[in-house]
Amino acid sequence: MEIKEMERYASQTRRDIVRMVAAVSSGHPGGSLGCTDFFTVLYHRILKHNPSNFSMDGIGEDLFFLSNGHISPVWYSTLARAGYFPASELATFRKLNSRLQGHPSIDHHLPGIRAASGSLGQGLSMAIGAAETKKLNNDDNFVFTLHGDGELQEGQIWEAAMYAAGHKMDNLIATIDYNGRQIDGDVEDVLSLGNLKQKWQAFGWEVLEVDGHDMQALIDIFDKAKSLRGNGKPIVILMKTEMGQGVDYMMGTHKWHGSAPNAEQLESALNQLEETLGDY
Secondary structure, eight states, X not given: OOHHHHHHHHHHHHHHHHXXXXXXXXXXXXXXXXXXXXXXXXXXXXXXXXXXXXXSSOTTSOEEXXXXXXXXXXXXXXXXXXXXXXXXXXXXXXXXXXXXXXXXXXXXXXXXXXXXXXXXXXXXXXXHHHHHHHHHTTOOOOEEEEEETGGGGSHHHHHHHHHHHHTTOTTEEEEEEXXXXXXXXXXXXXXXXXXXHHHHHHTTOEEEEEETTOHHHHHHHHHHHHHTTTSSOOEEEEEEOOTTTTOGGGTTOSTTSSOOOOHHHHXXXXXXXXXXXXXX
Protein backbone atom coordinates (compact mmCIF):
# COMPACT_ATOMS: atom_id res chain seq x y z
CA MET A 1 0.00 0.00 0.00
CA GLU A 2 1.31 3.45 -0.94
CA ILE A 3 1.61 6.28 1.57
CA LYS A 4 -1.36 8.28 0.24
CA GLU A 5 -3.61 5.27 0.71
CA MET A 6 -2.17 4.57 4.17
CA GLU A 7 -2.92 8.17 5.14
CA ARG A 8 -6.56 7.50 4.23
CA TYR A 9 -6.58 4.42 6.43
CA ALA A 10 -4.98 6.33 9.30
CA SER A 11 -7.59 9.07 9.14
CA GLN A 12 -10.40 6.52 9.26
CA THR A 13 -8.74 4.67 12.14
CA ARG A 14 -8.55 7.89 14.14
CA ARG A 15 -12.28 8.41 13.54
CA ASP A 16 -12.93 4.83 14.64
CA ILE A 17 -10.94 5.38 17.84
CA VAL A 18 -12.78 8.47 19.06
CA ARG A 19 -16.17 7.04 18.10
CA MET A 20 -15.48 3.75 19.88
CA VAL A 21 -14.44 5.29 23.18
CA ALA A 22 -17.13 7.98 23.07
CA ALA A 23 -19.88 5.42 22.51
CA VAL A 24 -19.18 3.69 25.82
CA SER A 25 -17.64 6.66 27.69
CA SER A 26 -14.63 4.46 28.35
CA GLY A 27 -11.26 3.68 26.82
CA HIS A 28 -7.88 5.11 25.96
CA PRO A 29 -7.89 7.50 23.00
CA GLY A 30 -4.64 9.41 23.64
CA GLY A 31 -2.07 6.68 23.02
CA SER A 32 -4.28 5.08 20.39
CA LEU A 33 -4.31 8.26 18.29
CA GLY A 34 -0.58 8.68 18.82
CA CYS A 35 0.19 5.19 17.51
CA THR A 36 -2.20 5.20 14.54
CA ASP A 37 0.48 5.90 11.94
CA PHE A 38 2.66 3.12 13.37
CA PHE A 39 -0.16 0.56 13.19
CA THR A 40 -1.16 1.62 9.69
CA VAL A 41 2.37 1.25 8.34
CA LEU A 42 2.96 -1.98 10.24
CA TYR A 43 -0.16 -3.78 9.00
CA HIS A 44 -0.37 -2.36 5.50
CA ARG A 45 3.29 -2.27 4.54
CA ILE A 46 5.63 -4.14 6.91
CA LEU A 47 4.06 -7.27 8.39
CA LYS A 48 3.96 -10.52 6.47
CA HIS A 49 0.54 -11.72 7.59
CA ASN A 50 -2.63 -13.36 6.33
CA PRO A 51 -5.86 -11.71 7.55
CA SER A 52 -8.06 -14.13 5.60
CA ASN A 53 -6.55 -17.24 7.20
CA PHE A 54 -5.55 -16.34 10.75
CA SER A 55 -3.90 -19.04 12.87
CA MET A 56 -2.70 -18.81 16.44
CA ASP A 57 0.66 -20.47 15.71
CA GLY A 58 1.62 -17.91 13.06
CA ILE A 59 4.00 -20.29 11.30
CA GLY A 60 5.46 -18.65 8.20
CA GLU A 61 4.21 -15.20 9.22
CA ASP A 62 5.52 -12.20 11.09
CA LEU A 63 3.98 -11.83 14.55
CA PHE A 64 2.97 -8.72 16.49
CA PHE A 65 2.46 -8.39 20.24
CA LEU A 66 0.88 -5.28 21.77
CA SER A 67 2.30 -4.94 25.27
CA ASN A 68 0.56 -1.68 26.24
CA GLY A 69 -2.81 -3.30 25.71
CA HIS A 70 -4.86 -0.33 26.89
CA ILE A 71 -4.50 1.20 23.41
CA SER A 72 -6.70 -1.58 22.07
CA PRO A 73 -8.94 0.83 20.06
CA VAL A 74 -6.22 1.51 17.49
CA TRP A 75 -5.40 -2.19 17.20
CA TYR A 76 -9.03 -3.23 16.79
CA SER A 77 -9.63 -0.61 14.11
CA THR A 78 -6.44 -1.56 12.28
CA LEU A 79 -7.30 -5.26 12.35
CA ALA A 80 -10.84 -4.62 11.11
CA ARG A 81 -9.72 -2.29 8.34
CA ALA A 82 -7.05 -4.84 7.33
CA GLY A 83 -9.70 -7.54 6.91
CA TYR A 84 -9.43 -9.65 10.07
CA PHE A 85 -13.10 -9.10 10.98
CA PRO A 86 -15.93 -6.80 9.82
CA ALA A 87 -15.58 -3.12 10.69
CA SER A 88 -19.18 -3.20 11.94
CA GLU A 89 -17.96 -5.18 14.96
CA LEU A 90 -16.14 -2.08 16.19
CA ALA A 91 -19.54 -0.90 17.45
CA THR A 92 -19.36 -3.59 20.16
CA PHE A 93 -16.19 -2.19 21.77
CA ARG A 94 -16.17 -2.68 25.56
CA LYS A 95 -19.73 -3.97 25.60
CA LEU A 96 -20.88 -7.07 27.49
CA ASN A 97 -19.83 -10.31 25.74
CA SER A 98 -18.01 -8.40 23.00
CA ARG A 99 -14.87 -9.88 21.45
CA LEU A 100 -13.45 -6.34 21.63
CA GLN A 101 -12.67 -6.06 25.32
CA GLY A 102 -11.06 -2.98 26.85
CA HIS A 103 -7.77 -4.85 26.87
CA PRO A 104 -7.08 -7.46 24.18
CA SER A 105 -7.99 -10.99 25.18
CA ILE A 106 -7.99 -14.39 23.53
CA ASP A 107 -10.94 -16.04 25.26
CA HIS A 108 -13.35 -14.94 22.49
CA HIS A 109 -10.90 -15.90 19.71
CA LEU A 110 -10.74 -12.52 17.99
CA PRO A 111 -8.71 -12.96 14.78
CA GLY A 112 -5.39 -11.15 14.82
CA ILE A 113 -4.74 -11.43 18.56
CA ARG A 114 -2.50 -14.17 19.91
CA ALA A 115 -2.03 -13.09 23.54
CA ALA A 116 -3.93 -11.18 26.19
CA SER A 117 -2.21 -7.95 27.18
CA GLY A 118 -2.59 -4.88 29.32
CA SER A 119 -0.75 -5.95 32.47
CA LEU A 120 2.18 -3.73 31.62
CA GLY A 121 5.67 -5.14 31.29
CA GLN A 122 4.77 -8.60 30.02
CA GLY A 123 4.65 -8.19 26.25
CA LEU A 124 8.38 -8.29 25.64
CA SER A 125 8.68 -11.59 27.48
CA MET A 126 5.91 -13.13 25.39
CA ALA A 127 7.47 -11.85 22.19
CA ILE A 128 10.84 -13.32 23.12
CA GLY A 129 9.19 -16.72 23.51
CA ALA A 130 7.71 -16.38 20.03
CA ALA A 131 11.01 -15.18 18.55
CA GLU A 132 12.91 -18.05 20.13
CA THR A 133 10.32 -20.51 18.80
CA LYS A 134 10.76 -19.16 15.28
CA LYS A 135 14.52 -19.66 15.55
CA LEU A 136 14.07 -23.24 16.79
CA ASN A 137 11.66 -23.93 13.91
CA ASN A 138 13.92 -22.32 11.30
CA ASP A 139 11.14 -19.84 10.57
CA ASP A 140 12.89 -16.73 9.28
CA ASN A 141 10.02 -14.31 9.95
CA PHE A 142 10.15 -11.48 12.48
CA VAL A 143 8.43 -10.79 15.79
CA PHE A 144 7.36 -7.18 16.42
CA THR A 145 6.23 -5.54 19.66
CA LEU A 146 4.94 -2.17 20.84
CA HIS A 147 5.44 -0.75 24.33
CA GLY A 148 4.60 2.49 26.10
CA ASP A 149 7.45 4.57 27.45
CA GLY A 150 5.86 4.65 30.89
CA GLU A 151 5.75 0.87 30.69
CA LEU A 152 9.54 0.85 30.74
CA GLN A 153 9.29 1.63 34.46
CA GLU A 154 8.35 -2.06 34.89
CA GLY A 155 11.24 -4.26 35.99
CA GLN A 156 10.16 -7.23 33.88
CA ILE A 157 10.97 -5.21 30.75
CA TRP A 158 14.64 -5.05 31.70
CA GLU A 159 14.84 -8.72 32.67
CA ALA A 160 13.44 -9.52 29.24
CA ALA A 161 15.82 -7.05 27.60
CA MET A 162 18.78 -8.85 29.18
CA TYR A 163 17.47 -12.23 28.05
CA ALA A 164 16.85 -11.13 24.47
CA ALA A 165 20.36 -9.75 24.11
CA GLY A 166 21.95 -12.68 25.91
CA HIS A 167 20.24 -15.15 23.59
CA LYS A 168 20.86 -13.12 20.41
CA MET A 169 17.20 -12.59 19.49
CA ASP A 170 18.00 -10.67 16.31
CA ASN A 171 14.61 -11.59 14.81
CA LEU A 172 12.91 -9.39 17.43
CA ILE A 173 12.01 -5.75 16.69
CA ALA A 174 10.56 -3.82 19.64
CA THR A 175 9.14 -0.32 19.30
CA ILE A 176 8.69 2.18 22.13
CA ASP A 177 5.87 4.72 21.91
CA TYR A 178 8.05 7.56 23.17
CA ASN A 179 5.45 10.28 23.77
CA GLY A 180 6.75 11.32 27.19
CA ARG A 181 3.37 10.93 28.91
CA GLN A 182 1.60 8.34 31.04
CA ILE A 183 -1.60 8.14 33.05
CA ASP A 184 -0.40 10.29 35.97
CA GLY A 185 1.54 12.93 34.04
CA ASP A 186 4.80 13.37 32.21
CA VAL A 187 7.08 10.32 32.33
CA GLU A 188 9.95 12.56 33.41
CA ASP A 189 7.98 13.65 36.50
CA VAL A 190 6.58 10.22 37.44
CA LEU A 191 9.87 8.32 37.10
CA SER A 192 12.56 9.52 34.73
CA LEU A 193 13.82 6.95 32.23
CA GLY A 194 17.14 8.74 31.75
CA ASN A 195 18.85 8.41 28.39
CA LEU A 196 16.83 5.64 26.77
CA LYS A 197 19.11 5.25 23.78
CA GLN A 198 22.16 4.69 25.96
CA LYS A 199 20.19 2.46 28.31
CA TRP A 200 19.06 0.06 25.57
CA GLN A 201 22.54 0.09 24.06
CA ALA A 202 23.97 -0.82 27.46
CA PHE A 203 21.58 -3.79 27.55
CA GLY A 204 23.05 -5.02 24.26
CA TRP A 205 20.37 -3.90 21.80
CA GLU A 206 20.62 -2.18 18.43
CA VAL A 207 18.85 1.17 18.86
CA LEU A 208 17.10 3.13 16.10
CA GLU A 209 15.07 6.34 16.32
CA VAL A 210 12.15 7.60 14.23
CA ASP A 211 9.38 10.19 13.96
CA GLY A 212 6.26 8.13 14.59
CA HIS A 213 4.07 10.39 12.46
CA ASP A 214 6.22 10.28 9.31
CA MET A 215 5.05 7.23 7.36
CA GLN A 216 7.99 7.18 4.97
CA ALA A 217 10.38 7.42 7.91
CA LEU A 218 8.56 4.51 9.58
CA ILE A 219 8.85 2.39 6.44
CA ASP A 220 12.55 3.20 6.16
CA ILE A 221 13.31 2.46 9.82
CA PHE A 222 11.55 -0.90 9.70
CA ASP A 223 13.46 -1.81 6.56
CA LYS A 224 16.69 -0.86 8.32
CA ALA A 225 15.70 -2.83 11.42
CA LYS A 226 15.08 -5.95 9.35
CA SER A 227 18.42 -5.51 7.60
CA LEU A 228 20.20 -5.77 10.97
CA ARG A 229 19.25 -9.41 11.44
CA GLY A 230 22.41 -11.48 11.56
CA ASN A 231 24.20 -9.10 13.92
CA GLY A 232 23.11 -11.20 16.90
CA LYS A 233 21.33 -8.28 18.60
CA PRO A 234 17.63 -7.57 19.17
CA ILE A 235 16.47 -4.23 17.75
CA VAL A 236 14.54 -1.47 19.51
CA ILE A 237 13.03 1.56 17.79
CA LEU A 238 12.49 4.70 19.88
CA MET A 239 9.44 6.22 18.19
CA LYS A 240 8.67 9.85 19.00
CA THR A 241 4.93 10.47 18.96
CA GLU A 242 2.38 12.94 20.24
CA MET A 243 -0.37 11.59 22.47
CA GLY A 244 -3.73 12.45 20.91
CA GLN A 245 -2.25 13.10 17.46
CA GLY A 246 -4.87 14.43 15.03
CA VAL A 247 -7.24 15.90 17.62
CA ASP A 248 -6.04 19.33 18.73
CA TYR A 249 -7.49 19.39 22.26
CA MET A 250 -6.07 15.94 23.06
CA MET A 251 -2.51 16.87 22.12
CA GLY A 252 0.08 18.32 24.51
CA THR A 253 -1.40 16.73 27.63
CA HIS A 254 -1.66 13.39 29.42
CA LYS A 255 -5.31 13.97 30.34
CA TRP A 256 -6.66 11.91 27.44
CA HIS A 257 -4.65 8.83 28.31
CA GLY A 258 -7.79 7.12 29.59
CA SER A 259 -10.64 9.60 29.21
CA ALA A 260 -13.43 9.48 26.64
CA PRO A 261 -14.81 12.56 24.85
CA ASN A 262 -18.37 13.66 25.45
CA ALA A 263 -20.78 14.31 22.57
CA GLU A 264 -19.59 17.87 21.95
CA GLN A 265 -15.92 16.87 22.14
CA LEU A 266 -16.56 13.93 19.81
CA GLU A 267 -18.12 16.22 17.24
CA SER A 268 -15.08 18.49 17.43
CA ALA A 269 -12.74 15.53 16.96
CA LEU A 270 -14.68 14.15 14.00
CA ASN A 271 -14.64 17.57 12.34
CA GLN A 272 -10.84 17.35 12.37
CA LEU A 273 -10.65 13.81 10.95
CA GLU A 274 -11.66 12.96 7.40
CA GLU A 275 -14.00 10.03 6.83
CA THR A 276 -12.22 8.08 4.13
CA LEU A 277 -13.34 4.44 4.25
CA GLY A 278 -16.83 4.85 5.68
CA ASP A 279 -17.72 4.90 9.37
CA TYR A 280 -18.82 1.58 10.84
